[in-house]
Amino acid sequence: MSRHAEAVLEGVGLAFGYARDAFVFSEWSERFVPGEIVALTGASGRGKSTLLYVLGLMTRPTAGEVLLGGHPVGSLSDRERAWLRATRLGFVFQDAALDPARTILDNVVETSLYRRADRRGSVLRARGLLERFGVEHRVQSRPGQISGGQAQRIALCRALMNDPQVLLADEPTGNLDQASAAVVLGAFRERAEQGAAVVIATHDGALMAQCDRRIEL
Numbered sequence: 001m002s003r004h005a006e007a008v009l010e011g012v013g014l015a016f017g018y019a020r021d022a023f024v025f026s027e028w029s030e031r032f033v034p035g036e037i038v039a040l041t042g043a044s045g046r047g048k049s050t051l052l053y054v055l056g057l058m059t060r061p062t063a064g065e066v067l068l069g070g071h072p073v074g075s076l077s078d079r080e081r082a083w084l085r086a087t088r089l090g091f092v093f094q095d096a097a098l099d100p101a102r103t104i105l106d107n108v109v110e111t112s113l114y115r116r117a118d119r120r121g122s123v124l125r126a127r128g129l130l131e132r133f134g135v136e137h138r139v140q141s142r143p144g145q146i147s148g149g150q151a152q153r154i155a156l157c158r159a160l161m162n163d164p165q166v167l168l169a170d171e172p173t174g175n176l177d178q179a180s181a182a183v184v185l186g187a188f189r190e191r192a193e194q195g196a197a198v199v200i201a202t203h204d205g206a207l208m209a210q211c212d213r214r215i216e217l
């Protein structure tokens, strides 16, 4: 897909600081187009996760604007942003961030119920995804009973549930063996080919090498 295609996600002049006058990043601008997988790299602590939270509409930037499908989202309410997250974005957190009180199946199904999808169809889809990533046998387990690599794959299933236009992933292969990492990369590629923009924060050289473009923070 051409880099001149219309951006599905864009950051314009973004800055963020946890403390006043101490920016993790500033004046950061970038556009992400459908079909592309971008690696976000940089030394530990440079702000990759923080930037993904801003691009993923979980954290509001200190300055600048995020555009989703060409529309600025800064003036939207928290509720409107939550709706966009559920319907347009998929996010794979570094630590999976599964809800410990729910079963694996409910963790994955939850996002599509939020956008009022039919439960039966959602369960079928969730089971299909869990099977694809080799974790279907854990559907009735709780997050505290599974391995880190299983949790990462389940978090990816959850992110893929709603066919997101933008898929953001924070170190998605950190706990995976080579074979599982290849399956995960295949899923990113497929989602990109279906028209999503994919942004992956990673230190994994093998994963970086498979991305279309690299941005260093």
Ligand SMILES: Nc1ncnc2c1ncn2[C@@H]1O[C@H](COP(=O)(O)OP(=O)(O)OP(=O)(O)O)[C@@H](O)[C@H]1O
Binding pocket: 018, 024, 042, 043, 044, 045, 046, 047, 048, 049, 050, 051
């Ligand atoms: N909640 C927080 N409060 C204050 N400072 C924070 C917070 N979260 C992160 N930081 C700081 O912000 C900076 C960027 O952190 P971030 O986690 O975004 O980096 P990263 O590039 O993703 O690192 P890593 O590769 O180790 O995951 C670091 O200096 C970190 O210590």
